[in-house]
Amino acid sequence: MSLLRKKRIFYLLLSFAAVLGLFALRIAWIQTTSAFRAVTVGGKTINELAVRQREESIELDPGRGHIFDRNGKALTGEIAWTPILFPVRRLPEDSQLTALATVLKTTVPELRSTWERLERPYVWPKPGGESGQPLRLDEATAHTLPRIEGLEVLPYMARYGPGDRGNQWLGFVTQRPDVIRKLREHKHQPDYAMTLQVGAAGLEKTLDGFLRGLGGVRAAYTVDGRKDPLGGMGTRVNANTSRYYPLQIQTTIDDVLQQKLERLAVKLNVTEGAVVVLDVKTADIVSMVSLPFYDPHHVDPALENWGNKAVKAFAPGSIFKTVIAAAALEEHVTAPGEVFHCNGQYGKYGLSCWKEGGHGNLTLEEGFAKSCNVVFATLGERLNADVIARTAAKLGIGRSIGWRDPAFLGGDVLRPLDQEEAGALFSNPAAVDGGVLAQTAIGQRDVLVSPLQAANLVVTLLHGGQVKAPRLVREIRYKDGSLLSDLPVQASPSSAGQIHPQTANRLLSWMRLVVTDGTGRTLQQAKWPLAGKSGTAEVLKNNEQRNNQWFIGYGPVDRPQYAVAVLVQNRPKGSKHLAAELFRRTMDVLASQG
Template identity: 30%
Template sequence: MWKRRTLGLLFIGIVCFMLLLARLMQIQLFKTEAFSKHNVNLLEESVKQRTQELVIDNGRGNFLDRSGDPLTHKKATVLVLFPFLKKMDWDVESVAEITRIPKDSLLTSIETAKKPFAYGEPDPVELSSFQMDRINGLKIPGVFAVEKKFERTEVPAEQLLGLTGENAEELKKRYPDKELSEKTLIGVSGLEESFDEFLLPEGKSKLVYHVDGGGAPLFGINVKYVDPANPFYPVNIRTTIDKTLQQRAENLVDQYQIRKGGLVLLDLQDNSVLALVSRPAINKKAPYDGIGISNQMVKQQIVGSVFKTVVAAAAIEQNLDNPNRLYNCSKKINGKPELKYDYGMLNITESFARSCNRTFGELAKELQKMNLNALEQTASKLSLIDSVGWQGDIYHTSDFKQLPDEDKGRVFISDEARHDANFAAMSGIGQHEVRATPLAVANMMATIARGGQKEMVSVVSKIEYKNGTTMADFSKKNLKGDIISPYTAMKLQKLLREVVLNPNGTGRWFKELPYEVAGKSGTAETGKFLNGKQLHNKWFAGYFPYKQPKYALVTVNLDVPDNEGGVNLLFADMVKMLYEENN
């Protein structure tokens, strides 16, 4: 009996020992970098307990402007000091002489430090390459001059580029087959989100030293430089943004106190975004609260009279643009007297220049009788209601979208509205259910300027490896679907130019600009009220120079009273700025 009991206890002991051994093997051999469901890196955590470190680069990919200048960060050569210096004698006089930082300031900063730091953070003192070489030549343990990556506090085109954050659950959902630390940053909006898979870090670059329980150095005072040492990663996303133009555009938008709205500037040569400003800005203290995180330039808005461009195009294609036909612009679209905008009898060219609602309400109803889908089909031909952001197959990804959060536009929601003559008239002036994004409006102007050819809009030109070679190119692509005829495009170009040339045109303010402008204004009722006042969306959309187009530009101020605007002045100043840049 006692033998069986002893054998039983021995068996249980062996089983427990084997389970413990298996657990130890799991922890120390097999799951060292992704332990438990939280993917804890045990090696990193064990090292953290006995080391102090300064992260030089978090390893996530970077965004550059079209010239290769960093947008979301800057790299600066800085003086790095380690806190163990307070416990040793070191040549502070030489460091002070080389860096031109007072000796007492250096000693004071170290005395209060508990971890390694770049001197002067968050606004560190930048060193030259000559100073860096001299500092490192001193070979003082705990004193280094290194190039460190700093995140910018003010990021240009911040809604377009987007935000990052830590979210362990979302990380696992996106990348179930990757072993990533829970602390890995992921993109949560904008290009940070759409390009997230390319931007994931391979590891951090950092300076590390070992400490005892009191923070004193272990194993002497050797500091190690830790780097993933991958010549290809992290990658750089080269955007089409011109950083200088972007910053100047943002200053102008704020100068004209556009609280909700912004602008889109396209380069017609490759149909890329040169500058994009969205307001309100992101709230730095609570970035996910409110609408600041949303890029208003890719969200559908009520476009108002800008949509008359579509009606004019449809009328031209259906031979309804008889120049001798006159419209009674002393009446509203419902037939009642027009007291505010009493223009008398106008032909289609005058009506477009002065933005007569009656003309385009009647034309929309006539087009509806001829073809229920005429307005929608023409809006699509002009790239107004479809997605216009670049999409296609890239690298190992099919149907990749640069702007996945881009809204589509629309003319009608319901078939009932499509059949109703009154709704057709309201749609003809860009009201009722008509919606489009400012980006699509800019692309419509670009399409007309090119003679009808409609192209995708790109905000990224290529993905580059760390060593500067190209991983993937985003080549210029046409949008699918029917297009307007060159004849229609030519007539639209003349109509848009007449808006500026006509002494009573809604764009007459732009006649004296250094570039010849063609475009269309819009004032849309939003159905919202503030202090009893109807709120409007104010637009001006156009392209320039008229004869040899280089740019398409949209300026928009959303949800403002009728007496507020700013879009004309903003448009004009952008044109002047671009002229000065090129001359």
């Protein structure tokens, strides 16, 4: 059933409100005219005020705006027919609960025990321990449930789909009384309930001001003061309706691709890292996977899985040689064709080449393709900290690059990307010496780069040195589909300027050489002709030496469509370069999509 059809079914329930309102008026008249009349119940005389009606209500839809992928697929808000139990005094006999217990996938004793303890309406959960997930019934099954007082099967809105995901950029919602108190301080804000769930991370947080609605949909079950259902009242649905709200957010993400890449990472046993796919024309984020995955229904702040590693900065290893090569060419401290000699040892600072025995004589281009540490340590010492930092900034490294608007719609700064880190180059620029420069040149020491920056570096080269601002959100629309605002493609220029197109083109050709003659030759098996740069960074985890593996690149070479960055964290030293394989397999998925 389509989302649109489900919503139509959902709001059909509102048509009953007028009819139910007549019953409510009748009950109100009875209470008003005979509120203090003594009545006999069960042989005892009591005051009718003791049995006056009250409503046990539950929120079916909080009225929060929804988020969609680039193709209109809903990323939030799944409606399903869900059994809901309301607190009532008298429960049915076990014989009547048998059929219900079967559908609810529980036992009669467990069902009875749960129902008897209820103090408020209860959404029956999906079995199997998936936190926050309601039991979802198809319409045919929903109609087979027995008619029992206190049981209703209603269209219930779950914010997120089932299962753990690697789309931490979406974020999650939670109750934040501190945020609500601040909102209440502003007179123009609605009187939000303290229990209102607000965005705590990702797009849910950065766009919370647009996603908060005008009120949701509630179902009320009318009982008297002793929790006995009032005959004829049934369930009443109340909703705040508006033509314009809640708003709709359209992202740049292709969720079909996103899920394919999440499954691919799991298949390859990648447990830590990230994959970023950018559209090379716009720098739009087509997919952004973070590992380990998270469950948006149940987030433990003490864990790190809810953080988006795609925008966190890590030691880049040899992919940073792309920046050093650009700086050396731009500053004319080397030239294509220069010959270097690598015997495996740099001869100082304790540096060595990754290849035991060295590469022998090799040109600058070959040094890039074979990722020779000796070549790049040499280039690093020919440069200085200022030149390296300036070139990095020109390429979108060492600074925030995500799409932003300093006064969106005349308001505050809008930055849809949550948790984005700028990265780092030198922790103490004043204390840079030859050893620091040599280590920096091979992507170690203090250098930190995010997978998003790494993928965008490739886009920058494909645009002749112009840095684009990766975009996660395309449009914000009203409920009726009319446009509130679009978020146009934009550049992210540096005050230092940009590298020359000739330098960018040369680096792109060297990336192709990496695949044909260098460290990326396994990529020749890919469906598309590819180009890229590998990297391995030494890191410590729990006082144990590990490697962060990287691969960045683009494809197809003859008509570039996508730039991809892959980070696989904390791999054992000497293990297979899993990042290169995940890069190739990611590109194969993209090639299959056309």
